[in-house]
Amino acid sequence: MQAVLVKQPGDSSQLTFGQVGKPEPKPAEILVKIKAIGVNRMDIVQREGRYPVPAGASQILGVEMSGVVESVGTDVTSFRVGDHVFGLMYGGAYAEFAVIDARMAMHIPEGITFEVAAAIPEACITAWQAVKHISKLQKGQDILIHAGASGVSTAAIQIACLVGARRIFTTAGSDKKLEHCRSLGATHTINYKEADFAEVIKRETDGRGVDVLVDYIGASYWQRNLDSLALDGHMVLLGFLSGVQLEKANIGPILFKRLTIQGSTLRSRSVEYQQHLAEAVEKHVMPKIVSGDFKVVVDKVFSWKQVAEAHRYMEGNHNMGKVVLTIGDE
Ligand SMILES: NC(=O)c1ccc[n+]([C@@H]2O[C@H](COP(=O)([O-])OP(=O)(O)OC[C@H]3O[C@@H](n4cnc5c(N)ncnc54)[C@H](OP(=O)(O)O)[C@@H]3O)[C@@H](O)[C@H]2O)c1
Structure with missing residues (x-):
């Protein structure tokens, strides 16, 4: 072949x-x-x-x-x-x-x-893993999803909507991408080339921060991610698009805000783990895809x-x- x-x-x-x-x-x-x-x-x-x-x-x-x-x-x-x-x-x-x-x-x-x-499969199962399985986003909570127009994030934004998130913040590198994120359900969009997302989160949440954060960018966002999380916040780290080396970091927020930072890769997981997530997607997301409610x-x-x-x-x-x-x- x-x-x-x-x-x-x-x-x-x-x-x-x-x-x-x-x-x-x-x-x-x-x-x-x-x-x-x-x-x-x-x-x-x-x-x-x-x-x-x-x-x-x-x-x-x-x-x-x-x-x-x-x-x-x-x-x-x-x-x-x-x-x-x-x-x-x-x-x-x-x-x-x-x-x-x-x-x-x-x-x-x-x-x-x-x-x-x-x-x-990859977008929906990864997004389900991050938003539901790992961080266990709850109805009424706030979430920040980076690279909002990426394949995974287009699914993550919609899963956050299904959960009933209060505010869905997302970042992207162009206004066209941000408009697309809003059409999927993002409530607050930030062009990371024009604004500091950590400042926007701080302002919009009155200094509280978000409960859940999904990141694939890594090094260049590390400090601002810690700064953007609320007390008991949960960050799911799925990639390192900007690199893995930190020049300088203040890890204080991890302790004082009692943060959970969890990495994950889907591909390294057992069939049983992946099957569990795929079944959840088949049950909760597929019917909405078929009805046109999930894009x-x-x-x-x-x-x-x-x-x-x-x-x-x-x-x-x-x-x-x-x-x-x-x-x-x-
Ligand atoms: N851990 C896991 O289990 C798992 C599973 C699947 C995917 N992933 C990871 O999830 C991420 C998204 O995957 P995907 O296939 O959905 O990607 P994708 O569709 O290619 O989207 C990635 C987007 O990230 C943004 N980006 C790239 N480099 C950046 C940087 N240095 N700083 C800020 N933004 C940057 C770009 O959008 P802008 O125009 O907005 O900058 C780019 O279009 C990847 O890192 C992938 O490896 C992880």
């Missing part, structure tokens, strides 16, 4: 197509003929050779996809050949075929396209032959929501 390969760790020019063996489903797995693939920041970091691929996972890029069941492992009873499925996987989605643990696969509901289905934001769809262009588009911070690749029958 054809797959996207990385010649040498590096920039998008290292992406190429090559022939690799078609994977065989283990007893608990299903083999899927891929129709669409969700692109993630993580794919770019992995392409650069900076992402530790979990032991035993495919080295091929891609952690989410949608497609048609080609064959099923001997223990699988929940899927049949020809079913339309989507889901999160440990790797291998940038290919014509991939295997996924049946516990992580979901049936695509009627009316949902392959493109939309492929854009759901799966697909910014741009590329043919997988344009994978390098799709990576450059995301690296340029152009996307609002998800970037998706499609595989035709060409």
Whole structure:
């Protein structure tokens, strides 16, 4: 089968197509003929050779996809050949075929396209993990979600709305992105290039701060994140887009405000952990996606032959929501 390969760790020019063996489903797995693939920041970091691929996972890029069941492992009873499925996987989605643990696969509901289905798992499961599972945001609480127009945050804003958050603050680098965040339910938006988000939070919350904060930026936001949290506040750290080294920091707020700071990566988790989150998303979010009350934001769809262009588009911070690749029958 054809797959996207990385010649040498590096920039998008290292992406190429090559022939690799078609994977065989283990007893608990299903083999899927891929129709669409969700692109993630993580794919770019992995392409650069900076992402530790979990032991035993495919080295091929891609952690989410949608497609048609080609064959099923001997223990699988929940899927049949020809079913339309989507889901999160440990790797291998940038290919014509991939295997996924049946516990992580979901049936695509009627009316949902392959493109939309492929854009759901990583964003919704990561956002659910941060907002509900880890920080346990409560109705009436305030939350700050950084990189508001990122794939994950477009889902996180809407999950915060579902919970009944009082105020949903979000940051982004352009007014167009902020307008989009407001259309998803953000109540307060901050262009981080024009204003200091910590000052805005302080002013808008009368110095109290937010109860929950979701961050992927890391070093450059560290101090202002601590300053923006309320007493007993909870920060979920999911990425380090600005780096990992702190020049100088005042860690006093961690003690005096009794802060909880928790990091997490989804991909390194057990199937059971991921399945638990996927089931919650299937139960609480999917019906709203089907009814149109929860928007799966697909910014741009590329043919997988344009994978390098799709990576450059995301690296340029152009996307609002998800970037998706499609595989035709060409
Ligand atoms: N830990 C986990 O389990 C997990 C799972 C999934 C994703 N993630 C992480 O979550 C983050 C979002 O992923 P995604 O795929 O949704 O990303 P994405 O759609 O590519 O969005 C990332 C956005 O972050 C902003 N950004 C980039 N560098 C920045 C910087 N130095 N300072 C401030 N803003 C910056 C940009 O928007 P602006 O134009 O607004 O600057 C960019 O468009 C990534 O860091 C990813 O690795 C973590």
